[in-house]
Amino acid sequence: MYGLKLDYCAIDVPDKYYTTSDYEKGTARWCPGCGDHSVLSAVQRLCQEKQLPPEKTVFVSGIGCSSRFPHYMKTYGFHGLHGRAFPVAEGVKFRRPDLDVFVVTGDGDCCSIGAGHWIHAIRYNLNITVLLFDNQIYGMTKKQTSPTSPIGTLSNTHPHGSVLPPINPIQTTLGVSNVSFVAQTADWMPGHLYATIKAAHEHQGFSFVKVMMRCPKFMQEQAKALVADREHITMLTHENGIQVDEATAALFMHKQDHDPTNIGKAREYSEDPNMYYLGLYYQDKTAPRYDLYGAHNLGFTAAQKLEAINAELDRFAV
């Protein structure tokens, strides 16, 4: 009965009720088995469950396989430049508090070419939801080393193995002042993935979610190993953390209670060389938000503006 507006129906039916198909556009062109597909489903589900009006929802991305994401959403989208999703998303949100803004970015997009913007985006702390699709490789341009590639990764730019230790995006994000939400999840755990994206979206601030991502095309070995490896994955649990259903919880061999206000512990977990922690590392609901600053003097009428301009001109009058 949703979607119908019946004259004789006494109960209040919302004007619009969106089904998942209201958020779906075209056929996603990622490789079969690519982790990007799972995130797309999770995000579409979130939109549907939260009934986000598609016209008020904007997906901003950079360039890469992952950054194709907005093309598959029937919302507004901005598929911009490699590495530059953050500034654009900030501009979209700055004076449009009514818009729900998401950023989709890849590990090269965010942690290499866009690294400067990433650091500042964390500090600006605008209310946007950020999904870092970390497949540890450059997918789009065909297997070059990414800043998050584990040392020794065989790639087209390092055929004998990459030589530097990777950037750890969680650690880096936790190191920036005014950080307000940091979580990690994995594309192959749909329950956890969904719960994490949902928590991120609910957070009022810059919600940074690193999604561990499979790229079966270029990182097949690693992808397989990751999915099979339950030994080195721990779920962070807490009453203020990310809540998952029992079936999802049962997938984890290890669980660790972690208070997401404890940034010291959060950093410790992020730096553990032997363990991936999934869940909410850190949340600060009180961090100053740049989008609130951006919206603080909105809505001046033409008359008010003209008055201000004329007053300013008076200052230059001779």
Place this chain on the structure above:
Amino acid sequence: MASPDLRVEPASTKVSRTILREHIVEIVSDSGEGAQKAGQSFGSVCAKMGNGVWTVEIIPADIQPPPRTKESVSGIRIRLGAGKITNMGDEADIVVAFNEIAPYARIEQDAYKKGTKMLIESMWANHSDPSVQQSYARAVEDYKARGFVVYEVPMEEECLKIVPDAKRGKNMWVLGLLTQLYNRSLEIAEEQVRMTFRKKSQSVIDINLKLLHGGYEWAGQNLDFLYDIPAVESGQDLVVMNGNEALSLGVLASGIEVCSMYPITPATSASHHLAECFEKAGGLVHQAEDEIAAIGFAIGCSYAGRPAVTITSGPGIALKTEFMGLAGMAEVPLVIIDVQRGGPSTGLPTKVEQSDLLAVLYGQPGDTTKIVLAPSSIEECFQFVVLARQIAEAFRTPVIILSDANLATGVQPFTRPKPKAEWLAPPVDLSPWKKDIRPYEWDEQTGLSKRPVPGQEGGMFTLTGLNHSEEGRVSYLGTVNQHGAKMRSRKLAAFGRTLKPPQVHGDESGDLLLVGWGSTRGAIEEAVDRARETGASVSSLHLHFLNPMEPGLKEIFARFKKVMTVEINYSDDWNDPLITRENRRYAQLAWVLRAQTLTDVDCFSNVLGQPLRPRQIFEMIQEELNLKNN
């Protein structure tokens, strides 16, 4: 109001006044001595009386230079005239110097000529430090030897009769001196002093009024030369400001709500001013982490229906190129302001140059369509922002405004603009999007299309920098790419159709046509007028639209025996070694005009870091025309 005991009788003067058409005065001091405040006040007094005025500040080269050095010179040049003044002119007629070193910094820049009168603070002659005394005596002798006419003025001594510490009041005493020297209204000068110190206590105002009167009387009784420059009060309300202030007021008047920038000289002061004004007009300055982020942010704002501007200078333009391409490709309206400085690289940050033209026209990889405007006066700095915002929205395109350090720092009065509600950007349109209109539904005739803005129901599309169809969908088809490129190009042609052929300054045909763009207009036209008075067959033409250009140029050029551009950017000299007709590098507009009009356009240009002076251009005209007569 001044207390009665401050009133003075108009000082009796010893000499009769020489009537002038115009004059150039400089006040030079160590930074912090208030020379600029005195000069600005004097400029305002002149403007109020109806004189044409151009003032430009002389800024110290270093941040904390030691006092009494050439590096520490801070000051101001005021050019005032009976008619309109459009540029800073040639050499100064009068210099007021607070110490004997300061003028040397200006001599290096050829700011003075034989016969320039120098009014030098004489206190250094009796300074406790003998080396200062010597320095003073040497300088005075040297100035005389150079042909300057030196007047030793006891500024400190006179001020001390009025205030216990003369250090901070000398500038108002000098304002009084100039008020007398040029027969300005003492009442208007008093009003100006009250204005300047309006936030200070009454006693501060009174002291400064006394200093003003002190200088006024002293000059009347001691100077053996006095002037008058007749002025016609226009009866119109005037404002007086520099080009950056005009740009930022233009931003306000255009309804642009966001200025996204990264600090860079000489553009930054525009955003300082905006940051202050926006609080009351409803807008914000976003100081981004770099210029790339600054333009990306502005594009994000504009995409979301909030018009935005990004302001920068050459190095910033270099960083913005990729996003400029995106704005062109995805058709996002955007105003980009480039206040040019000396380049390439970090170049001459505070100096005047017009070297970004080609970079802006052709600097973005791929074929990036955009509209480029160049204001030629302070007033146009204001007007062109209002215009640019409207063009950007109507043509769904980036619009670039090319200003420069000359306009940024030059101060000129102009008729007070009357801002209108229709100049302001309308509020974001949140009405539902008409279902069947595609996000790039290009009109075949004009290339124009309407864009949906987030919030508009039914208008959802994904903007992309990839080649896209009218539906906004990514396409790898060559035919779709060709069509998109054609439509974006057609917008420029359609915009070009709205432009009128430029007006020729001087006769419609003749021996020589000078073509300029941007801040050089005043100097070029003044030189042309002077040359025409001597019978030279020379005219000039000034371009305000550089992409697309104003129509009819080829036809206008054909009416002149020779066409040459006058610009402040680099060109090889004909006489330089290794330079031939084929390898000569022309000034930037000359390149474009040669290509566009197939006319053999020559050029006169340099990168000396200074605004062009009328005399330089005048001499060039004479040389050109004489050469031809030989």
